[in-house]
Amino acid sequence: MRKTLLVNRRSALKLVAAGTAMLSSPYIIRPRPAWAENGVLNVTTYDKFLPQDFLDKFQKDTGIEVRVRLTDDQGKQYNLLTAEGANPSTDIVTVAGHRYSQFIQSKLISAIDIDKISNWKNLNSVYQDAKWARVEDKLWGLPILAGYEGLARNTDYVKEADSLEIMFDPEYKGQTSYIVSDFLTLAMQYLGYDGDFVSYTDNRELAQKATNDARDLLIKHKDMVRKYYDAGSEVQQMFINEDIYLAHSWSGPVAKLIMEGHPIQLSAPKEGTFGFVYTLNIVNNAPNQENAYKLLNAVLADPAVGASMTRQSGYSSTINGVADLLNDREKMAATLPQNQLERVIFFSSVNRDMKNELVDRATAEVKAA
Template identity: 25%
Template sequence: MTISRRKFLKGTAAAGALAASPFYINSALAQSRELRIYAWAGYITNEMLDDFRAKTGINATFTPYGTNDELLNSLRATDGSGFDIIMPTVDRVPGYLDFDLIQPLDESRINWDGALESAITGSEVGGVVGGKRYFAPSDWGTEAIAYNTEWTNINRDTLSYGDLWKPEHADGVTVRGHSALAGIGLWLEKQGKLPYPFLESYKNETAMRANFDVILKVATEHKHMIAQFWDTENEAQGAFRANGAIIGQTWDSTAFNLIQEGEPIAYAAPVEGAMAWMEGFVMPKNAQNVDAVYEFINWYYTPEAGAMFVKATGYNSTSRGADALLPPETKAFFQNSYTQRDLDNLWWWPIQEPWYVALRNEYQDRYLSA
């Protein structure tokens, strides 16, 4: 992707003052109907729903999903109906347009002063298509290496995705199928073992298939080391709690939540770069309560709402000023997990077009069934 990553991260530290009141729609129509939110499991808490209702007078319901594919398939099954607001990752937004499932946002109705400018600019790749914005950024996070500090011997200075597959981690690795293939791809590329540059192959199906052939061979050779594959947040945490995992390629939230429970877990970025993603608010084409969608986005773009989100998830909010309201343990996790080198070296997921998702799923299925 062509976003300036350093500019994005610098922007997250440059939060300024909010406008006095972001809630300026508050129409009777919005209050007369429920806002139907479809978002990642754990992203919307009762505390957040109560605060949103108190600030706007609007009742909202929350339905969780566990994966981007689950979200897309649900919307395809209903032709973009059933919900008023969804939260895909920005790299998947063009795919929703290919299936005619979403509608552009009216940027004049959003209080952009409440969002980090760097996130707004950074989300233009994927979030703005054909000159129209479909995506209002909400949060960002990473997928890297979580490990048990008592049962592993990790050198954070040289940590690699390849370290997952060291013999001493046998029977103790947890990964997500398709992103494990990406991690192995980054590892092999750094060794000069891929036929095509990995990032560029996201634009060319022939090149990606050739790369995946090499990646799948290596992945299959090490599959015996897997304690558990994960697909959702709960599964990733369960791999460490109950199924013998001592190291894994997981989301940052997995490590954050385990640490809060007192587990001896740490989280670190490998030398190939932590896989970074951005999520945001998108409106399905058949949303019924459009006014309430803008109320919700503007409510979220306040320091208090952004801080509630971070408290619930461990991810990083794009709400301006939220970082100042975070509890000490959340700030400590970020500081302990990322050096400045890590932040400068993030590997952002490229746009994942439908052809790539189909190909990725094909190789993931071959990996899981090998």
């Protein structure tokens, strides 16, 4: 997971932004410096997530040698930790919040002790004790980067987009586009239902009704849509060609357009939208746990670290003060106003099978209508 892709709900872990590329790689082993006398720290993460200048400073300040192994897939991290069992070769992994349950149930990661992270207060309040991050009444990771979906618009033609209602406005007939499976869950939010299915665990009948109502809404307004798309490159090209003025999109492809100077903006609708968060997680039985806490604390010590993460990855930072360090175009590409950020519902790991089944069926029915 960094070609520019559009993430749908089944591939949310491959969200791209700003044209970077994430490639799987073996350990990046750097020569052990003479001053590294206080141990090592092994980190598995994605390309561009931890800035090299930050790692260099951390190593210099602490004497801890950081060994980075790159990954491009959550499943690969899970399989590696499972295979290593009680003797892991890594101390920190990078897990998306809606994958927590899988790692926690397999006892692969440890709950974090925020008392050991003195800079926790520098984390944006939206993430400090978020519901998605708390499992078994414990917190399981340090949120570092977030991606979200919303309403993308060409600001030359669409001045405001604060509600999903605009996607059904006849004024934009034939000038809208979306990923059916993802927009269907937002349509559920628009209709007052739970688009993430968390509240439907024991109520399949209501889940089916909610899905059917959203499906029928999209079929009713099918003439609004110029094209259903699947890849981020498709929606980018439609915006560039001015084939569309309005779309549902994930933040990655839109960030790239904004950084290239196109008159595009993304907003979180008032009915709520969805997002996911990458977190740094301490591995269960991590051999260098104390060093891991030192790195988590250092990530939060300076908003410049978060700004660098955002510039490199295209994702939104979770750290307070980052927006103040970005230029206007960077802010438009990678940040949301606080009131809109509070509208983002971060994907839960609860009830995924039911959600996948009902949404996949409804998606096929919308496309076939």
